[in-house]
Amino acid sequence: MATITTTGSGNWSSTTPDAPWPSGTKPTTNDVVEIAAGHTVTLDEDTAALGAAGIKNVAGSNTSVLDINGTRTINGSVSYSGTATTGFVTLGTGDNLTITSTGGAGTNAVANSSSGYCIVTSGSGILAINNSGGTGVSNSGAGRAVQHGATGTLAITATTAIANSSSGQAVRTDAAATVTITGDIANSGSGYCFTNNGATWTITGNLTNTYSTTTGSFIGWLAAGTTTIVGNIDCGNMAVVNLAFNHGNGTLNWTGNRTVAAGYRLYMSVTGATGVLNLATASAALSLANSGAVTIVKGSAG
Numbered sequence: 690m691a692t693i694t695t696t697g698s699g700n701w702s703s704t705t706p707d708a709p710w711p712s713g714t715k716p717t718t719n720d721v722v723e724i725a726a727g728h729t730v731t732l733d734e735d736t737a738a739l740g741a742a743g744i745k746n747v748a749g750s751n752t753s754v755l756d757i758n759g760t761r762t763i764n765g766s767v768s769y770s771g772t773a774t775t776g777f778v779t780l781g782t783g784d785n786l787t788i789t790s791t792g793g794a795g796t797n798a799v800a801n802s803s804s805g806y807c808i809v810t811s812g813s814g815i816l817a818i819n820n821s822g823g824t825g826v827s828n829s830g831a832g833r834a835v836q837h838g839a840t841g842t843l844a845i846t847a848t849t850a851i852a853n854s855s856s857g858q859a860v861r862t863d864a865a866a867t868v869t870i871t872g873d874i875a876n877s878g879s880g881y882c883f884t885n886n887g888a889t890w891t892i893t894g895n896l897t898n899t900y901s902t903t904t905g906s907f908i909g910w911l912a913a914g915t916t917t918i919v920g921n922i923d924c925g926n927m928a929v930v931n932l933a934f935n936h937g938n939g940t941l942n943w944t945g946n947r948t949v950a951a952g953y954r955l956y957m958s959v960t961g962a963t964g965v966l967n968l969a970t971a972s973a974a975l976s977l978a979n980s981g982a983v984t985i986v987k988g989s990a991g
Contacts (some may be wrong), residue, residue: 690719690740694747700758702734724749724777732786733758740767741792746771753777753924757814760785766792766820768800769807774808774832781839785815788952793822798802798847800827801834801857808835815841816869825872826848828859828880835860835867837888846871850894856880862888862914873920876900885939886912895920898933911939918943924956937961944973951980959987 699708706713709730716722721742726732727748732755733877734872735746746753751771757780767788769777775912780786790798798820801807810816818825825847828834834857835845843850843866850872853859861884862868868885873894876882883890896918900906908924909916922933922943934941938961949955952972966985969975977983 690721692721692723694723695725695730700731700733700927702737709728721745723747724750724755724775727752728745728755730752731756731758732761732763732828735762736764738791739763741766741796743767743790745769746777754779756780757784757786759783759976762787762789765790766790766796766798766800767807768797768802769805772803772805772832774806774809774836776806776836778808780808780810780816782812782814785841785880787817787898788819790820790823792820794848796820796823797827798823798825799834800807800829801832801859802830804831804857806833806836810837810839810841811845812839813841814839815843817842817844818846820847822848824852826850826859827852827854828857829854831855831857831880833858833861837862838864840864840866842867843888844869844871849873849875851875851882853880853882854878858882858884858910860884862886862890865914873897874908876906879906881907881910883908884910884912885914885916887914889914890916891919892917893919895923896933898922907935908933910935910965912937912942912961915940915942919945921947923949923957924954933957935960936964938963938965940965941969942967942970944969944975946976946978948978949981949983954982954984956984957962958988959985
């Protein structure tokens with residue numbers, strides 16, 4: 690195992706010295722890759738099975754880029770600690786990226802710890818993120834782990850699919866994409882786990898908000914589009930006014946056999962003039978066993 694730091698820009702497959710690898714030696718099994726400031730690496734082949742730290746920017750670098758070319762797989766994790774909002778990993782029309790981490794419990798397939806954006810998609814780019822036993826997308830900074838501006842599909846599959854512990858947004862969609870989330874969603878910060886601004890989301894998993902202050906926070910911001918949840922929604926204890934959703938002009942469907950446990954609350958706020966909340970659909974009912982408190986308000990989010 691070695692940490693390979695780029696010494697220039699170039700294709701991942703290149704064996705030309707310093708374009709991008711020192712001595713022209715490509716990363717191999719269990720290596721960790723650091724992309725230095727000002728360097729762009731074009732992923733033109735699948736990676737080897739990388740080490741636990743996967744691919745990251747050199748600490749303090751805001752100009753490191755991993756650009757995806759074609760249909761590619763990263764066999765490992767991706768993390769970003771810079772401030773650029775143009776994306777550490779970028780993909781667009783014609784690109785199809787799968788990130789597969791096998792780290793399991795306590796690991797993240799994609800992680801952002803800064804005010805920048807780890808992954809930015811555009812055009813018709815397609816993105817899939819997998820981490821069996823671990824977390825798919827984690828945000829602990831003021832930025833975003835995944836900014837999906839593409840119309841291509843987004844799929845996240847993990848034990849905890851999305852986690853946010855700070856003021857940022859772990860995942861945001863801003864186009865008419867189809868989004869499939871398989872796994873739980875957990876918010877413990879003042880920001881959002883996800884924002885849906887025009888996509889069609891299906892979430893199969895349980896959603897929780899455990900932010901501990903009384904100022905309120907959200908699991909999700911439903912600005913537009915449609916979000917369907919197949920799982921429980923828990924907004925923490927009775928003493929804290931945490932919201933499940935700041936529900937703007939999107940449509941939320943919640944169905945299935947669900948529970949609100951004693952001592953816990955479910956709080957939803959519909960703030961948009963055209964926001965729709967469906968507690969059941971034409972094809973699926975909602976059966977809610979409530980031993981706690983359920984509050985649905987129209988208007989203010991607080």
